[in-house]
Amino acid sequence: MALITDGTVALVEEPTDTRTLAAPDGRGRRRSGPRRIRRPRILTVLTWVVLSALALVMLVPMYIMIINAFKPQQEIIRNPLGFSLDTLTFDYLWAAITSERFNVVAAYGITLLFVVLVNVFGILLSAPAAYVIARGRSKWHLGLLLLFVSGMFIPGQVTLIPVVFVLRVLGLINTIPGFLLFETAATLPITIFLFAAYLRTVPRDIDEAAALDGAGRMRAFWLCIFPIMRPVVATIMVLNSISVWNDFVSPQIILGPSSGLYTVTTGVYSAVSQYSTSYTTVFPTLLLAISPAVIFFIIMQRHIIGGLVAGATKG
Amino acid sequence: MVTLDRPAAPARHISPAMRWRARVPGFLMSAPAVLVFVAMFIIPMILAFVLSLTNWNGYSLNFTFIGFDNYAHAFRNPRTIDAAIFTAVVAFFGTIACNVLGLAVAALISGPGRANTVFRTIFFYPYIISALIIGFLWAAMLSPQGAVNSVLGAIGLDPLPFLTDIGFAKASVIATIVWSHFGFNMILYIAGIKSVPTEYYEAATVDGASPWQQFRNVTVPLIAPVLTVNLVLTLVGLLKVYDVVLALTDGGPAAGTQTIVFQILKDSFANAKLGLGAAQSVVLLIITAVLGLGVTLARRGAEKKVAD
Numbered sequence: 001m002a003l004i005t006d007g008t009v010a011l012v013e014e015p016t017d018t019r020t021l022a023a024p025d026g027r028g029r030r031r032s033g034p035r036r037i038r039r040p041r042i043l044t045v046l047t048w049v050v051l052s053a054l055a056l057v058m059l060v061p062m063y064i065m066i067i068n069a070f071k072p073q074q075e076i077i078r079n080p081l082g083f084s085l086d087t088l089t090f091d092y093l094w095a096a097i098t099s100e101r102f103n104v105v106a107a108y109g110i111t112l113l114f115v116v117l118v119n120v121f122g123i124l125l126s127a128p129a130a131y132v133i134a135r136g137r138s139k140w141h142l143g144l145l146l147l148f149v150s151g152m153f154i155p156g157q158v159t160l161i162p163v164v165f166v167l168r169v170l171g172l173i174n175t176i177p178g179f180l181l182f183e184t185a186a187t188l189p190i191t192i193f194l195f196a197a198y199l200r201t202v203p204r205d206i207d208e209a210a211a212l213d214g215a216g217r218m219r220a221f222w223l224c225i226f227p228i229m230r231p232v233v234a235t236i237m238v239l240n241s242i243s244v245w246n247d248f249v250s251p252q253i254i255l256g257p258s259s260g261l262y263t264v265t266t267g268v269y270s271a272v273s274q275y276s277t278s279y280t281t282v283f284p285t286l287l288l289a290i291s292p293a294v295i296f297f298i299i300m301q302r303h304i305i306g307g308l309v310a311g312a313t314k315g
Numbered sequence: 316m317v318t319l320d321r322p323a324a325p326a327r328h329i330s331p332a333m334r335w336r337a338r339v340p341g342f343l344m345s346a347p348a349v350l351v352f353v354a355m356f357i358i359p360m361i362l363a364f365v366l367s368l369t370n371w372n373g374y375s376l377n378f379t380f381i382g383f384d385n386y387a388h389a390f391r392n393p394r395t396i397d398a399a400i401f402t403a404v405v406a407f408f409g410t411i412a413c414n415v416l417g418l419a420v421a422a423l424i425s426g427p428g429r430a431n432t433v434f435r436t437i438f439f440y441p442y443i444i445s446a447l448i449i450g451f452l453w454a455a456m457l458s459p460q461g462a463v464n465s466v467l468g469a470i471g472l473d474p475l476p477f478l479t480d481i482g483f484a485k486a487s488v489i490a491t492i493v494w495s496h497f498g499f500n501m502i503l504y505i506a507g508i509k510s511v512p513t514e515y516y517e518a519a520t521v522d523g524a525s526p527w528q529q530f531r532n533v534t535v536p537l538i539a540p541v542l543t544v545n546l547v548l549t550l551v552g553l554l555k556v557y558d559v560v561l562a563l564t565d566g567g568p569a570a571g572t573q574t575i576v577f578q579i580l581k582d583s584f585a586n587a588k589l590g591l592g593a594a595q596s597v598v599l600l601i602i603t604a605v606l607g608l609g610v611t612l613a614r615r616g617a618e619k620k621v622a623d
Contacts, residue, residue: 043526047423050423051420051423051424051434054420054438055434055437055438057494058437058438058440058441058494058498059437061452061453061456062440064456064462065452065455068462077460077465078465079465080456080461080462080465080466081462081465081466124347125347125348125351126348128344128345128347128348129344129345129347129348129349131344132341132344132345133345136341144345144349147349147352147357148348148352151352151356153551153603153604153607154356154360154600155551155554155555155599155600155603157555157557157576157579157580157596157599158363158555158596158597158599158600158603159355159356159359159360159363159596160580160596161363161366161579161583161589161592161593161596162358162359162360162361162362162363162366162593163355163359164373164589165359165362165366165371165589166354166355166358166359166362168376169376181351181354181355182355184351185351185352185354185355185356186355188348188351188352189352192348216340217340217341217344218340218343218344221344242443245445246443246444246445246446246447247445248445248446248447248558249557249558249580253580253584264445265445265447265448265558268447268448268451269447269561269562272451272562273451273562273565276451276454276455276458277458277460279455282451282455283455286448286451286452286455289445289448290444290445290448293443293444293445294440294443294444296443297440297443301436304443305435305439305502308442308499308502308503309502309503309506312503312544312548313503313506313507313541313544
C-alpha cells in the first residue's frame with residue numbers, strides 16, 4: 001500500500017527551486033510557476049489530451065453497459081450512446097433479476113459464501129505453516145517454502161484435469177467441498193509466501209514472551225502473532241477474494257452444471273452465452289454481475305491496488 | 316520440523332527423543348497446508364503426465380494406457396497447431412502492447428496529484444472485473460449491430476466485421492485483453508517508478524537531461540526488475556488465456572481464435588478426451604516454464620546493470 005499511496009517522494013513533476021535554478025536555461029524553458037517547469041506547455045496539453053482520450057476509451061464501455069441496461073432492444077441498436085427519458089425502464093433489469101436461467105441473488109450468495117470460506121480456510125491453513133517456515137532455520141523449512149512457491153508458477157488450468165481425477169477418486173467432484181478444496185489449495189502458494197515474508201519482520205521476542213507465559217506453540221501463534229499480521233492478512237484477503245469471485249473455469253468444471261450451483265461467472269455464462277444478441281438480456285445481466293465487484297473496488301481501492309503490487313512484486 | 320525458539324537452550328544438549336517432541340507442534344501446524352497442497356498440486360502434477368498416456372474419458376475410472384498417442388495426436392492435429400500459433404501471437408503482441416502502454420502511461424501519471432489518481436483508477440478498474448464479463452461486454456459492443464459499428468455508421472463509415480472476420484476477430488481478442496490488462500502493468504510500473512530515489516532525477520536535471528532522456532536513461536534502467544516481473548506475469552498469464560476468448564468470440568469464427576487452453580478444455584470436457592487434454596496441458600506447462608524462466612534469465616543482464 002505504501003508503495004502506491006505515500007510513495008517516498010514526488011518525482012519528475014515537482015522540481016524544487018534549486019533545480020529550477022540549476023536547470024540550463026538555453027532550451028526554451030520558461031519559469032512558469034513552481035510545477036511543470038521542465039515540460040513545455042504544448043507537451044503538457046498534449047499529454048492531457050492523450051490521457052483523456054484513453055480515459056474515454058476505458059469509461060465508454062462501462063457507460064454503454066449501464067445506460068443500455070435500461071433501454072429496449074431497438075433503442076440500444078439505433079442509439080447505443082444516447083438515451084431518452086421516455087424509454088428508460090427498469091423492466092429488463094427486473095427481468096434479469098428474476099430470470100430463471102440466472103438466479104442473481106442465489107449466485108451472489110453462493111459466490112460470497114465461497115469467497116468467505118476460501119479466505120477462512122486459506123488463512124487457517126497458511127498462517128501456521130507460514131509461521132513455522134518463517135521461524136525455521138533448517139533446510140527443511142526452506143524446502144517447504146520453495147515447494148509452496150513453486151505452486152505460483154503452475155497454471156491452474158494445467159492441473160485442472162488431474163484435479164478432476166483426484167476429486168473423482170475422493171468422490172468430491174461436483175460438490176461444494178471439492179470445489180472449496182481446490183480453490184483453497186490455489187490460494188496457498190501466494191498466501192504462504194506473503195505471510196512468511198511478513199512474519200520474518202516480526203521480532204522473535206514476541207514468540208519468547210508467549211513461550212514464557214506457558215502458551216503452547218499453536219496457542220501462542222494464534223493469540224500473540226496472528227493479530228500482528230493484520231496488514232498482510234488484509235492484502236491476502238483482497239487478492240484471494242478477487243480471484244475467487246472472478247474465477248470461471250474451476251466452478252464451471254469442478255462444480256459443473258450437474259451440481260445446480262452457479263457462481264456469478266458461471267451463472268452469467270449460462271444466461272448470456274446463448275443469447276448474446278439479445279441486448280436486453282446481456283446488458284442488465286452484466287450490470288448485475290459486475291456491480292458488487294465495482295462497488296468493492298471503489299470502497300477498497302487503495303487496499304486492492306496495494307495488495308496487487310505486494311503480491312506481484314514480492315512474488 | 317521445528318527449530319527451538321529460545322537460542323538460550325541449544326538443541327545439542329537435548330536427547331533425540333526430546334528433539335523429536337519439540338518438532339511435533341511445528342509439524343502439526345504445517346501438516347494441513349502441506350496435505351492440501353500435495354493433494355491439489357503435487358499429485359495432480361504427476362497425474363497430469365500419467366493421464367496424458369491414457370484414454371481416460373473423465374467419467375469412469377476405467378482407462379487404458381496408450382503410450383504417447385495423445386502427444387502424437389496433438390502435434391499432428393491442425394486445430395491444436397493453429398491454437399498454439401494464435402496463443403503465441405496473443406502472448407507476444409499482448410505482452411508487448413500491455414507493457415508499452417502500461418509503462419508509457421505510468422511514466423505520465425506516476426506523480427502525485429488528484430488528477431493522476433483519478434487517471435490511475437480509470438485505467439486500472441477493468442482488471443478487477445472477471446475476464447468472462449469483459450469478454451461478453453466487448454462482444455456486445457463489437458457485434459455487427461453493436462455500439463462500435465453503430466457509432467461508425469453515425470459518422471458515415473461502413474461497419475467493420477470485428478468478430479465475424481478471422482483477422483479482425485484475432486485483433487479484437489488482443490485489443491480486449493490489452494484494454495483490460497494494461498492498467499495492472501501500469502500500477503506495477505508506477506510502484507517501480509516511485510521507488511527510484513529522487514536524487515537520480517535531480518542529478519539528471521542538473522546535467523540538463525530532457526524528460527525523455529530522464530525516462531530513457533534513469534527510469535527504465537532503474538526499474539529493470541519491475542520490467543521483468545511485468546513481462547513474465549503478462550506472458551505467463553496470456554499463454555493460458557481462455558475466459559475472455561470464450562465470451563468474446565467463442566473461439567470463432569471458423570475456430571480462428573481458439574487458444575491452447577480453449578482447445579484443452581474443449582477436448583477434455585466437450586469431447587470427453589481428458590487424456591488428450593492432459594497431454595496438451597503437459598506441453599503447455601513445459602512451454603510456460605521454459606518461456607517464463609527464459610525471459611527471467613534473459614532479463615538478468617539488464618537487472619545486473621542496475622546493481623553496478
